[in-house]
Amino acid sequence: MTHRRKLNIWDVCSVVVFVLFLMFILFPLLNILKNSLINPEGQFTLAYFKKFFSQRYYSSTLLNSIKVAIGATALSLLIGIPLAYFNTVYRLRGSTMLQVLIILCSMSAPFVGAYSWILLFGRGGTATLFLRSLFGVSIPSIYGFGGIVIVMTTKMFPLVYLYVSGALKNIDNSLLEASEGMGCTGFSRFWKITLQLCIPAILAVALMVFIRAMADFGTPLLIGEGYRTFSVEIYKQYVGESGSSHNFAAAISVIAIFITGAFFFIQKAVSKYYSFKMSALHPIKKKVAKPLSNILMHVYSYVIVAVSFLPQVYLIYTSFKKTSPSGTDFVPGYSLRNYEVFFKRMGSSVTTTLYIGLMTLVVTIVIAVLVAYLVTRHKNMLNDMIDTLSMLPYIIPGSVIGISLVLAYNSKPIVLTGTVLILIIAISIRRMPYTIRSSVATLQQIPETIEEAAESLGTSRGKTFFKITIPLMANGIVAGAILSWITILTELSSSIILYSSRSTTLTLATYIFVSRGNYGAAAASASILTAFTTLSLLLFFRVSKTKDLSL
Numbered sequence: 001m002t003h004r005r006k007l008n009i010w011d012v013c014s015v016v017v018f019v020l021f022l023m024f025i026l027f028p029l030l031n032i033l034k035n036s037l038i039n040p041e042g043q044f045t046l047a048y049f050k051k052f053f054s055q056r057y058y059s060s061t062l063l064n065s066i067k068v069a070i071g072a073t074a075l076s077l078l079i080g081i082p083l084a085y086f087n088t089v090y091r092l093r094g095s096t097m098l099q100v101l102i103i104l105c106s107m108s109a110p111f112v113g114a115y116s117w118i119l120l121f122g123r124g125g126t127a128t129l130f131l132r133s134l135f136g137v138s139i140p141s142i143y144g145f146g147g148i149v150i151v152m153t154t155k156m157f158p159l160v161y162l163y164v165s166g167a168l169k170n171i172d173n174s175l176l177e178a179s180e181g182m183g184c185t186g187f188s189r190f191w192k193i194t195l196q197l198c199i200p201a202i203l204a205v206a207l208m209v210f211i212r213a214m215a216d217f218g219t220p221l222l223i224g225e226g227y228r229t230f231s232v233e234i235y236k237q238y239v240g241e242s243g244s245s246h247n248f249a250a251a252i253s254v255i256a257i258f259i260t261g262a263f264f265f266i267q268k269a270v271s272k273y274y275s276f277k278m279s280a281l282h283p284i285k286k287k288v289a290k291p292l293s294n295i296l297m298h299v300y301s302y303v304i305v306a307v308s309f310l311p312q313v314y315l316i317y318t319s320f321k322k323t324s325p326s327g328t329d330f331v332p333g334y335s336l337r338n339y340e341v342f343f344k345r346m347g348s349s350v351t352t353t354l355y356i357g358l359m360t361l362v363v364t365i366v367i368a369v370l371v372a373y374l375v376t377r378h379k380n381m382l383n384d385m386i387d388t389l390s391m392l393p394y395i396i397p398g399s400v401i402g403i404s405l406v407l408a409y410n411s412k413p414i415v416l417t418g419t420v421l422i423l424i425i426a427i428s429i430r431r432m433p434y435t436i437r438s439s440v441a442t443l444q445q446i447p448e449t450i451e452e453a454a455e456s457l458g459t460s461r462g463k464t465f466f467k468i469t470i471p472l473m474a475n476g477i478v479a480g481a482i483l484s485w486i487t488i489l490t491e492l493s494s495s496i497i498l499y500s501s502r503s504t505t506l507t508l509a510t511y512i513f514v515s516r517g518n519y520g521a522a523a524a525s526a527s528i529l530t531a532f533t534t535l536s537l538l539l540f541f542r543v544s545k546t547k548d549l550s551l
Contacts, residue, residue, distance in 0.1 A: 009462050014374055014382050017367065021389040024425055028404035029257070029392070035250035035407055048251035058233065062255065065230035068145065068220070069213035072152040076209050077202065079153065079304055080160025085190065086297045087161075088168040091286045093298065098305060100537065105308040106158035107486045107533045111218020112507075112526045114151045115514055116311030117142055118223060119318055119523075126314070144227045148220050154308040156209045160202075167201035168194070173284045200271060207267040211260050215397030217493040218511065230256060231493065234399050238497065250407065253400040260395040312530060319527040323520035327513075330520065338520035346509040346525065353505040353532075356424055357488050363428045364435050364488075365481050369473065371432075372439035373465065377448065394433035401426055402497030418500045426494040431484050439473070446472050486536045489529065506532070 039045045052058045083102070087095055120127045121142040131137045140146065171194065179193045195202075220229040234256065238249035289297060322333040327341060375387040393401060405426055409416035416422040446469065454464045470477075492507050499508050506529045513522035 010374065010378050013370060014378070014380075014386065017371060017374065018382060018386055018389075020367075021386060024405070025389055025392055025429060028401075028408040029396075031408040032250045032253055032400070032404040035247050036254045039247065048248045049255070051248065052251060052255065058252075061228045061230045061233045062259070064145070064227060065214050066259070068148050068152070068229060069210045071145075071149040072156055072213040073206055073209045075149060075153040076156040076160050077206060080157040080205075081164050081195070081198075081202070083157070083301055083304060084161045084164035084168060085194070086301055088165050089194075089284055089286065090289045090294070090297060092301060098301060100541075101305050101309050102158045102161055103537060104312070104530075104534060105305070106155050107490065107537065111222055111492060111514075112315070112490075112510060112529065113155055113311060114219040114222040115510075115522065115526065116315040117147070117151050119519075120311055120314055143223050143225045147223045148227065148229075151219050151223065152213050152216060154311075156212065157304075157308070159209060159212075160205050163201045163205035163208075164198055167198040168284060171197050171284055176284065203267055203271050207264060210263055211395060211397075214256070214260055215399070215493060217397075217399055217496065222514070231397055231399055234397070234403070235496070238399075238403055246407070249403055253397075253403055256397050256400055257395065260397065264395045315523055316527045316530065319520070319523035321520070321523075327518035327520040338524040341518070341521040342509070342513075342524040342528070345521065346504065346512070349504045349506050349509040349525070350528065352420075352503060353489060353507075356420060356427070356503065356505060357485060359420075360424045360427045360431070360488050361481060361485050363424060364431045364484055365477060367428070368432055368435035368439045369470070369477060371436050372443050373469065376440055376443045377451070390436050391433050393429045398426075398430055398491070398493030398495075399497055401429055402494035406497060417498075418502075420503045423495060423498050423503045426498055427488055427491050430491065430494060431488060434487075435484055439477070442473050442477070443469075486533050489532055489536070 036048055037044055037046070039047065086092060087098065092098065117125075119125055121139060122128065123141075125142075128139055131139060142150070175197070176189065176193065179189050184192060215231055217231045217235060220227065221232050221235075224232065230252070234249055234252045237245045237252060239245075288294065318330060319338050320334050320336070321330045321338075322335050323330055323338060327338070371386060371390055374383045405422055406417050409422065416425070450472070451464050451469060454468050455461065459467070489505075490507055491505075492511060495503075495505060495508055496511065499505070504512070506525055510522050510525040510529065513519070513525055
């Protein structure tokens with residue numbers, strides 16, 4: 001006689017989460033695939049894919065985006081790895097402030113960084129005009145391929161810094177001491193020992209930087225000019241007036257998924273050869289470098305951070321400058337007029353940002369913690385499928401997520417297009433893979449025996465989860481929530497597809513002001529956004545009771 005296993009609360013949670021993932025991840029992706037293969041008459045066709053690959057005007061955007069992504073990834077690694085090494089292995093003066101500035105460099109919307117660079121180094125930028133008038137020096141153009149790579153790098157190298165710093169802190173100092181005893185010192189030890197031990201983290205962050213660079217929409221849109229990229233082309237085709245543009249945008253989106261997916265699986269395959277675990281029983285102790293090396297390290301670190309952070313500082317400065325009545329030109333003098341214009345025209349974006357951000361944060365954290373618990377503590381086929389589905393958004397550009405949701409839910413029986421809800425869903429989907437991985441890592445550090453002991457004493461599984469597991473995960477959840485909040489604030493690529501007048505956030509308000517040429521109000525909006533991210537970061541340090549941050 002067979003006994004059927006009774007359904008418990010976790011089985012029900014698995015089914016609910018699986019259905020949600022089917023509705024808002026898998027179904028929209030399948031729908032976008034269908035739209036790429038069906039013409040307006042409902043007939044099967046490969047014409048959209050043929051159009052993309054047969055016309056250089058379109059296919060060149062793919063090559064351009066790959067070039068940009070490779071360039072930004074390589075440059076971010078070249079800058080971020082030494083910076084992490086210097087700040088982790090050696091004593092640098094002002095290292096805490098240095099780290100805060102590094103993190104702030106990455107925590108503003110990418111296109112805001114691009115706009116800041118234009119204000120400084122554009123054709124009529126302050127630095128450009130200053131160098132030309134005083135020294136007769138003409139700096140290279142910030143527009144095009146080079147400018148895109150530079151601006152992206154200033155936003156991406158902090159990610160490399162954070163990941164590599166985390167890997168360095170897991171290295172046991174006895175390994176380095178042993179190599180030194182065998183005559184392997186200096187650069188040789190860094191190259192042969194330290195760097196090799198950081199390879200898993202380097203591969204992971206390289207993939208993240210590559211995918212973010214491929215998906216970045218705002219930077220190439222603002223400073224790309226004639227250099228057309230994949231993500232911008234998807235947006236332009238989607239907002240085209242003809243209905244067929246939607247199908248063509250869907251086809252380009254499918255190609256984007258395949259490209260980023262291919263790099264994801266290549267990274268996974270390479271990572272298997274560098275898969276190992278480290279336990280830093282004797283963490284690396286910071287030391288003072290030799291005088292000349294110490295000077296060079298300080299100069300390198302502070303120059304890199306200063307150049308990357310300068311545009312944000314200048315953006316805040318310009319927000320207080322007087323502008324012409326149209327807001328397009330800055331004139332001598334200072335005032336609060338830019339902020340008055342912002343609050344008069346887009347003041348509601350502040351409360352909208354807080355509302356959407358908080359709702360998105362709650363959805364993301366609840367589902368991420370639930371999924372992490374299911375795939376870690378209740379392994380079965382359904383939860384394995386949930387784990388796989390949860391990683392799909394990791395390899396999908398934000399604009400593609402936005403388009404897929406619009407195409408899936410712009411008609412009955414479920415109409416979400418134009419609502420605040422669809423924006424919350426899109427941003428939650430984008431943040432979920434990172435939050436789930438973070439929650440899984442936190443949960444794996446909690447011994448299952450603690451929960452088993454509670455259940456053996458008669459505590460229900462649900463009560464054990466809420467009374468024991470969640471409190472043990474609290475620090476990780478709070479820290480992850482604050483960092484997720486910061487990235488939610490600066491979301492643009494999916495939001496620009498989905499927003500309406502009722503769901504305009506600060507990031508979107510800044511974009512709208514820039515697109516309309518009201519640069520004064522744009523500077524004010526971007527400055528408020530920067531203040532939000534800065535306060536969020538300070539809150540993270542206070543809540544986590546640490547002056548250090550690594551991934």
